[in-house]
Amino acid sequence: MFKKLFGNKETELKVASPLTGKKVALEEVPDPVFSQKMMGEGIAVEPKDGEVLSPVEGTIVQLFPTKHAVGLETKSGAEILIHIGLETVAMEGEGFEAFVSQGDKVKVGDKLISFDLDLVKEKAKSTVTPIIVTNSDDFDTQVAEEVELIAGSTPLMTVNKK
Template identity: 60%
Template sequence: MFKKLFGIKEKQTEDTLVAPLTGKVVALEDVPDPTFAQKMMGDGIAIEPIEGVVVSPVNGEIVQFFHTKHAIGIKSEAGTEILIHVGLETVGMKGEGFEGHVEVGDKVSAGDKLLSFDLDLIKEKAASTITPIIITNSDKIETLNKRAATEAIKGETALLSLSLKTT
């Protein structure tokens, strides 16, 4: 109301996320975990990886890196907050099979290597290798366009494009 009353318009900031992994693109609604499928953490997309390397989907900063190395948070230069959660129920692996290549506070460019993981070990010890890529500040999204289900190449394939609301 205040913004309308005083003629303050929200401006939009554009952002594009490239695939952080190589593999098959999966709709978030098809992820076999209700936390992700029901978008409780935010909207996004997922990838069924065919190799164990995660790269940055954007230019930005590492804002969170779980001690178990199964999940990493990035804030893009445009302000998009992204969570990459490698596999489902991988927290129970307690870091086994994961190797980090960045730390909180590091500046990264799209395509920079963030972490690597043992794909076969995840297949053996976790519920799934499907990796959700979540926009955790989805409440700030004005528009979100997702790539149709297909194959993705890490650091190359544009997965999501969005506009963020900012004042």
């Protein structure tokens, strides 16, 4: 009832892991754009497989033509970027398949992208996948304690509007 009166803005956003794998601190990502938080706050995952699931309920606001990265926006306005591997843009989409398009509404656990993990290992700088709150100036981001992550279910971050 109160949501109808005061709007449907989320105050605390739980972000699930979009990948199954191991958590990696953003500072340890071997790319200064991410490790120095130029893109925003967040965390990274060393994936165990090539499936990316939606970490939040929201809208696809950007799907890169090379399918190596996807951006989502939540009801609270948080913008989440999932960047599969490092220097994967050079693969020009080889080994990547998207299951969503810009403008699509998604729920937690919806399949976004699949990728050939072995091909990324072979052709890219790293398979480490940063998950960034790109408008983190407007949000507080707290990383969950879990280290071993299961896509679509393990909590990864909590994001609160400042």
